[in-house]
Amino acid sequence: MGDRRTFVLVDLALLALLAATYGISYLHLGVGNAVLNIGIAVAKAGLVVWFFMHLRTAVPLVRLFAGAALLWLVILFALGLNDWLTR
Amino acid sequence: MAPSAAEHTATAEQFAAPEQQREAAFLGMWTFLATEIMLFGGLFFGIAVYRWLHPDAVREASQHLYKSIGGINTAVLLASSLAVALAVLSGREGDRRSAVRNLLVGAGLGLAFLGIKAYEYYLDYSEGLMPGVGPKPFPLPPDSELFINAYFFATGIHAARADRGWRAGGPCPTPGDRIAAAGSAHRDRDRRALLALRRHRLDFSFPVLYLVGG
Amino acid sequence: MSTATERLALERAGYVTACYTLRSWLLTTDHKRIAILYMLAITGFFFIGGAAAALIRIELFSPTGVFLSNDGYNKAFTMHSVVMVWLFLIPSIPTTFGNFLIPIMIGAKDLAFPRLNLLSWYIFMLGGLFVLYALVAGGVDTGWTFYTPYSTLFSNSYVAAAALGIFITGFSSILTGLNFIVTIHKLRAPGMGWFRLRLFVWSHYATSVILVLATPVLALSLALNIAERVFGIGIFDPRLGGDPLLWQHLFWFYSHPAVYIMILPSMAVISELISAFAQNRIFGYRFVAYSSIAIASIGFLVWGHHMFVSGQSMWASITFSFLSFLVAVPSAVKVYNWTATLYKGQVMIKAPLLYAIGFIGLFVVGGITGLFLASLAIDVHVTDTYFVIAHFHYIMVGAAVSAYFGALHFWWPKMTGRMYPEGWGIASALLIFLGFTLTFFPQFVLGYLGMPRRYHLYDPQFQVLNVLSSAGALVLAAAYLIPLTYFLWSLRWGARASDNPWGADGLEWTIASPPPKHNFAQTPVITRDPYQYPLKEGT
Numbered sequence: 049m050g051d052r053r054t055f056v057l058v059d060l061a062l063l064a065l066l067a068a069t070y071g072i073s074y075l076h077l078g079v080g081n082a083v084l085n086i087g088i089a090v091a092k093a094g095l096v097v098w099f100f101m102h103l104r105t106a107v108p109l110v111r112l113f114a115g116a117a118l119l120w121l122v123i124l125f126a127l128g129l130n131d132w133l134t135r
Numbered sequence: 136m137a138p139s140a141a142e143h144t145a146t147a148e149q150f151a152a153p154e155q156q157r158e159a160a161f162l163g164m165w166t167f168l169a170t171e172i173m174l175f176g177g178l179f180f181g182i183a184v185y186r187w188l189h190p191d192a193v194r195e196a197s198q199h200l201y202k203s204i205g206g207i208n209t210a211v212l213l214a215s216s217l218a219v220a221l222a223v224l225s226g227r228e229g230d231r232r233s234a235v236r237n238l239l240v241g242a243g244l245g246l247a248f249l250g251i252k253a254y255e256y257y258l259d260y261s262e263g264l265m266p267g268v269g270p271k272p273f274p275l276p277p278d279s280e281l282f283i284n285a286y287f288f289a290t291g292i293h294a295a296r297a298d299r300g301w302r303a304g305g306p307c308p309t310p311g312d313r314i315a316a317a318g319s320a321h322r323d324r325d326r327r328a329l330l331a332l333r334r335h336r337l338d339f340s341f342p343v344l345y346l347v348g349g
Numbered sequence: 350m351s352t353a354t355e356r357l358a359l360e361r362a363g364y365v366t367a368c369y370t371l372r373s374w375l376l377t378t379d380h381k382r383i384a385i386l387y388m389l390a391i392t393g394f395f396f397i398g399g400a401a402a403a404l405i406r407i408e409l410f411s412p413t414g415v416f417l418s419n420d421g422y423n424k425a426f427t428m429h430s431v432v433m434v435w436l437f438l439i440p441s442i443p444t445t446f447g448n449f450l451i452p453i454m455i456g457a458k459d460l461a462f463p464r465l466n467l468l469s470w471y472i473f474m475l476g477g478l479f480v481l482y483a484l485v486a487g488g489v490d491t492g493w494t495f496y497t498p499y500s501t502l503f504s505n506s507y508v509a510a511a512a513l514g515i516f517i518t519g520f521s522s523i524l525t526g527l528n529f530i531v532t533i534h535k536l537r538a539p540g541m542g543w544f545r546l547r548l549f550v551w552s553h554y555a556t557s558v559i560l561v562l563a564t565p566v567l568a569l570s571l572a573l574n575i576a577e578r579v580f581g582i583g584i585f586d587p588r589l590g591g592d593p594l595l596w597q598h599l600f601w602f603y604s605h606p607a608v609y610i611m612i613l614p615s616m617a618v619i620s621e622l623i624s625a626f627a628q629n630r631i632f633g634y635r636f637v638a639y640s641s642i643a644i645a646s647i648g649f650l651v652w653g654h655h656m657f658v659s660g661q662s663m664w665a666s667i668t669f670s671f672l673s674f675l676v677a678v679p680s681a682v683k684v685y686n687w688t689a690t691l692y693k694g695q696v697m698i699k700a701p702l703l704y705a706i707g708f709i710g711l712f713v714v715g716g717i718t719g720l721f722l723a724s725l726a727i728d729v730h731v732t733d734t735y736f737v738i739a740h741f742h743y744i745m746v747g748a749a750v751s752a753y754f755g756a757l758h759f760w761w762p763k764m765t766g767r768m769y770p771e772g773w774g775i776a777s778a779l780l781i782f783l784g785f786t787l788t789f790f791p792q793f794v795l796g797y798l799g800m801p802r803r804y805h806l807y808d809p810q811f812q813v814l815n816v817l818s819s820a821g822a823l824v825l826a827a828a829y830l831i832p833l834t835y836f837l838w839s840l841r842w843g844a845r846a847s848d849n850p851w852g853a854d855g856l857e858w859t860i861a862s863p864p865p866k867h868n869f870a871q872t873p874v875i876t877r878d879p880y881q882y883p884l885k886e887g888t
């Protein structure tokens with residue numbers, strides 16, 4: 049069934065991303081490491097939320113709720129780090 | 136923690152239709168997930184601040200953690216997630232046996248995750264990395280201790296949640312509810328979909344914790 | 350009697366008389382009964398917090414102190430603030446009137462998750478007990494803000510127990526907010542569109558958003574605080590490379606929005622009171638509705654105005670100062686709209702309206718002095734002085750507590766089926782306003798002259814103003830006891846309340862006082878907008 053295949057594929061993608069994170073930790077790219085790691089973490093979180101947590105098939109209201117949580121997280125980080133980055 | 140078992144099996148009196156009840160439960164679960172995102176978000180914010188204040192110390196500390204164990208354990212958790220996701224699918228299709236089987240696999244892998252985590256903690260303990268306890272003094276510069284402590288704090292919560300997750304528990308159930316939820320594939324489809332939702336959020340924190348150091 | 354008529358009689362019985370056993374109350378899932386449980390609890394906490402306030406004001410009669418040690422004074426003001434903020438103000442209106450009224454106002458039988466609602470009461474009580482334990486065991490001396498590293502490294506008082514208690518009550522807040530959000534989305538009666546909702550419901554929706562998104566961050570920061578204090582984990586300790594300002598950022602990320610958790614439900618109440626006693630449609634309904642959402646959202650962007658002198662970067666201070674000014678806009682929208690609603694209304698002077706008018710006046714003073722504090726230069730002058738104390742007491746006591754009392758008078762007949770004595774109601778409303786102003790206005794002056802907060806010994810030049818303030822506090826204490834007395838009296842001797850004693854518009858006034866167990870015999874169908882005055886018979 050289609051859904052089943054999707055889940056397996058997503059799981060494989062997550063494993064691949066995990067391997068990528070692992071590999072990157074042995075490279076020394078300076079700031080690049082952090083950027084890549086954060087990017088991969090976001091991608092993984094996105095895959096989990098979108099497929100496993102059924103946001104893909106959820107009604108718009110539920111997507112709005114998920115989006116709100118994300119936006120508020122951005123507020124915390126943006127205004128909070130706004131202090132440390134400009135001290 | 137949203138609706139309890141009794142509110143779920145039949146349409147509760149405050150709802151006009153089962154569909155309305157199902158939507159309410161799903162929305163409640165997502166609202167709860169939003170609160171969890173904020174809870175862990177605060178912690179990640181703290182870690183980001185340390186990373187900014189002490190980049191070298193955090194790098195050294197994170198290199199000291201057992202990356203391979205962490206990586207394997209995340210893979211275990213991913214596999215367990217997949218099993219739970221497939222169980223929900225089977226439940227939706229009405230294939231009770233496959234649903235139960237997949238749930239059991241998911242629970243087993245969840246247990247394995249906890250076992251590996253315990254082993255990893257033991258290694259950390261022997262090295263003197265644990266705050267306050269251990270056979271050796273803290274082996275890294277004091278700046279790193281902060282990050283290590285945050286790591287224990289975060290993975291501690293993480294493991295506690297995984298523990299709750301593997302028991303295939305419902306939102307705020309008694310042990311009896313839990314068993315009923317895991318066992319009866321027909322009545323409790325939505326219920327298991329909700330529990331799977333709770334289960335999946337466990338996958339978030341690994342990359343941040345182990346690999347912020349790079 | 351046949352079983353069908355028996356069941357009908359049971360359906361019609363008020364939620365109170367449906368069953369009298371203690372068990373039926375402690376295991377109830379009826380939102381109305383849970384509201385009463387909350388009301389009993391927070392009334393108790395209000396008088397505990399009030400007793401601590403009395404200790405503080407008596408101590409300040411004399412510049413050399415009256416009867417408290419330095420340590421005792423620290424513990425008295427901490428007890429006052431912790432109990433009042435988390436055990437009274439945060440839960441006050443949402444858990445009592447919100448719980449009681451939201452399902453009725455949207456035409457539902459109950460909240461979406463009734464058992465979760467009961468659970469949240471038990472969680473609240475458990476947290477409250479921890480806090481009380483901390484206070485009885487020996488007190489806490491950090492102030493309600495638990496600033497690090499003092500709270501984690503140096504204080505010898507019961508910080509961890511109090512913090513754990515607050516951590517626990519936080520989950521009660523979260524569950525209440527979650528329940529309201531889902532209920533308002535999913536349980537509205539047929540025809541009840543978003544713009545047919547009462548403004549009470551809009552404001553509570555906005556409050557719930559804050560409860561759900563801010564409280565987890567408080568829970569996390571308290572957990573970190575406890576971890577540092579109990580296990581010596583260095584998080585805020587600068588000697589270990591931690592940053593004490595991390596605490597302040599996380600704490601105020603919750604605690605500034607928390608001010609809106611206290612004031613948005615009060616605004617919810619005021620919109621209802623003003624419209625009912627002016628017998629007038631709310632002016633600019635949509636603006637008032639949207640302003641609640643705007644306050645809740647912008648309220649998250651301003652927390653750093655508590656940290657202007659903390660050592661945060663100047664750029665951050667400027668950002669937060671600017672954003673703090675923004676939040677005044679939606680607050681002002683509400684005030685203008687209330688005033689415009691009164692204009693050309695058929696104003697009835699009753700106790701609830703007096704509280705509402707008192708609210709508007711005191712809220713405006715509190716809000717405008719808030720703008721003083723949001724300006725960087727003035728804030729440096731008045732930080733940690735009585736000016737700040739006066740400012741937030743105008744908001745939290747002058748506004749929020751007044752609204753709570755207004756709500757109590759307005760919906761008491763609906764909740765209990767009894768009328769309170771109107772003359773006493775009016776007298777105590779006036780006395781509360783008087784006592785409040787006498788207590789807190791002098792504190793603006795004291796603060797501007799430079800008297801710092803949190804000291805019980807002060808320069809003799811400040812004595813006159815302090816004595817005025819303490820005298821006002823005694824008036825205020827007496828004025829709060831009067832309603833307690835006549836409300837209890839009315840339960841037995843008060844006149845029976847009709848279904849709609851105020852001639853107000855709204856679903857709760859179309860059902861019996863007190864409401865039957867399931868609120869509505871059949872689900873109402875909504876065919877018109879709210880606040881349609883003058884009220885036609887039969888609508």
Ligand SMILES: [Cu+2]
Pocket residue numbers: 604605608651652654655
């Ligand atoms: Cu503030």
